[in-house]
Amino acid sequence: MKKVAVFGASGFAGTAVVERLLKKPDIDVVAIIHSDGNAWRLSRRKDLALRQVDITVREQVRAVMENVTHVVNCTRGSDTVMLKGLEILLSEAKLAAVEQFVHISSVLIYGDRPATESVHETAAPDPQGNAYGVLKLKQDEMVQSAAGKGLPATIICPPNIIGPYSLFLGGLVEMIKSDKVGLLEGDHACVTVDVDNLAKAIELALFGGDGSGSRYFVTDDHAATWAELTGYLCGLAGKQKLMPLTAQEIESRLQTPPVSYNPLRSLKHLVSSDVREALRKDPLLCKGDMFLRGLIAKLPGNLEDRVRLGVEGPTRVAKVDHAPAINWAFCAAQLRDVAHSCERLQRDLGYTPDHSFAESMSAYVRWYNRMHGYDTGFADILKRLA
């Protein structure tokens, strides 16, 4: 009997892994969560006992590792959870002599603009400053180091995770509704993996991985485009199509203006009304401020106004921008345009996706409509809540 501990079991990926493994009669699943608040999809099952563990506390991790033969790490959280927690998981897994440790990484370890060669895992990762990518790469390195020291481990590297309950798709629908997303002209890859396909890849890695710390991309059957993906979602958001964008437009919007330092301006900020208002909360400083204002008020002629104008500057009226409030940082994801390939996963572990991209997206649409009551006679009034 294999005993698989799934850490981060209440997350989107973790839940799918647990649900998949529960169907296997020869596997004993230990679902490990951080708190009960997000565990509703799992706690509705009577056939599953949830264990609550803080992975940054070694004793708690050790207590659940008893007789565990395989570990899946789907945890997310603060930097402490991601790094200190992972360090504890790896060392306790080694101590428990687990047969395989499967870790979930992210394609963001290749950054926001991956190099073209990152189609394959052989390319060297470079997060290019993407904070999440940097953290995930650090984790990958820790897992590979542990594999080098005798803990059989495999890394599964997913792109955007789709399927029913997908938070990525849910967020995208909301952004489409509020006109925050445009569509980059041309066909640009949006690599996805259905959450069930991801769970299948994890299962294959658990029982078929060579444990050398290898990294595997996992994707759906074909590299979808953003046009295809958003095509499924526009209807849910009540939109016909997205505003067309050019790469140049996205690039220019992402550029931040250079910072210029001006000591005089900084000094004026120190005596500005905003700062003085905050300081006036202190009774002594308030008294001092009132005294100074009294002195300035006694100045002859229009000197008081000139002092005020000198400190605060003239009244500024911002230009009213009628352009839609596009989320440019999100739209920049369309510039990634690299279709990571799961060939290696297919070749080494025999991976084939259970659901095609089209099936997964149709399932999401069905899920969304049902969750929102659009399959009932109340759809007309429920759309008022959209």
Place this chain on the structure above:
Amino acid sequence: MPYKLAVIGVGKISLASHIPAALASPLVSLAAFVDPDVKRAKSFADEFGLDIEIAARIGDLKGSVDGALIAAPNHLHAPLAIECLENGLDVLIEKPLASTVAEGRAITEAEQKTGKTVSVGYCTRHYPNYRLFKDLLARQYFGRVHKFAYQFGTPGGWSTFSNYLMDRQTVGGGVLVVTGTHFLDRMLDLFGFPDELSLQDDSLGGPEANARLLMSFGEGETQIQGYAHFSKSAKLRSGMVLDTEKGHVLLADNQTDLTLYPHDSPDIALKLHRTAPGRQRANQFQLQIEDFVHSCRNGQPPAVSARDGLLSLELLEAAYANRRAFAENWFEE
């Protein structure tokens, strides 16, 4: 003289809502915390700067207390409430009244026997736009109501100290109890007990994460159809929409206004709110505690009585008795 209140169960809901509401109210003085984890209760009292009595059990309280707010796990509501009532304390019980109808009846019997006040923490009755809507409905401002729909959904939710939400027995159900009961209480208040109801939920033996109710009230031309979906796995914009003779009416949760979309002018939306807002800016938990205190002092029934709470439990049990599986066949055409 402020009303001396003990908080029984110093958990997440007490810390986030009830204690701040009691502290904000000039009518109330927090007198004690009762919690089996005395050390944790003491540390929270210190965090709020409260020098109050801390006890593990109600029977251990030494100082004088007028009433208690019970915010313990659902299955403990009945024994705690009955103990309080028998010790001469009024009780405000966090929703639901209890975890079963039988336990709820035991509370109402104890209320009658002791003559003390019992109120149930359905704080959403104090939403300003709900009170406005109820008032306008009574004045037949919108004409006939044909149907209504309500939804509330968050991917995940509260985490508790005791983990009681993961156990169907301690909750008394699932999302229908934890989230849905607030709306069901308001629905009972507006339309009474439904003549027909059916529930679809996704429980696999544990607390369900999704519950979808279909209901009807009355018959013939005046019949009202109702729909409600509560979810702990999907984000759903919360609120109620009604199809009335005059138009669609939208009540977003916890707002001061409501919106009317008139049938005869589909290009406009009318925002309705009271010209004299009164105390509607106060937080609903504070309004709830103050309503409870007024009730205890004046002998008037509280906004939500034990009888109302019992009716909610009867509705929950009737719904679960008529449940069927919520289809999750997303990959089938």
